[in-house]
Amino acid sequence: MHKDQSLVEIPLNDRIHELVERFGPWRTALAVLFAAWRQRKIRNVVxxxxxxxLEDIGLPVDEVQRLPPRISLWDIRL
Structure with missing residues (x-):
């Protein structure tokens, strides 16, 4: 079995310490912040x-929030 393919899970604290030793504290901190920012960006916020x-994409809408429909020139008929 290859050294990197270990079945034993390494505790998070040890893994973070290993990353800080290998890449340094600033690069590790920036990588964590970038990953958190990317994750925030991925989440769908409606x-x-x-x-x-909300109606167009099929989500529920409160009737209180709904504005009356606008009058369009296409609605005027003679």
Whole structure:
């Protein structure tokens, strides 16, 4: 079995210590921050969407938030 393919799980504290020794504290800290930022960016946040957009993607909309529909020139008929 290859050395890197170990079945024994290394505790997180030891793994972090190993990374700090190998790459240094600044590079390790920046890598952790970058990974956290990327993870935040991946998450879908719908709190900023309008009720109309929530309806379009099939999510529930509070009736309190819903604005009356706008009058369009296409709705005017003679």
């Amino acid at each position: 709190s900023g969407l309008s009720p109309r957009m």
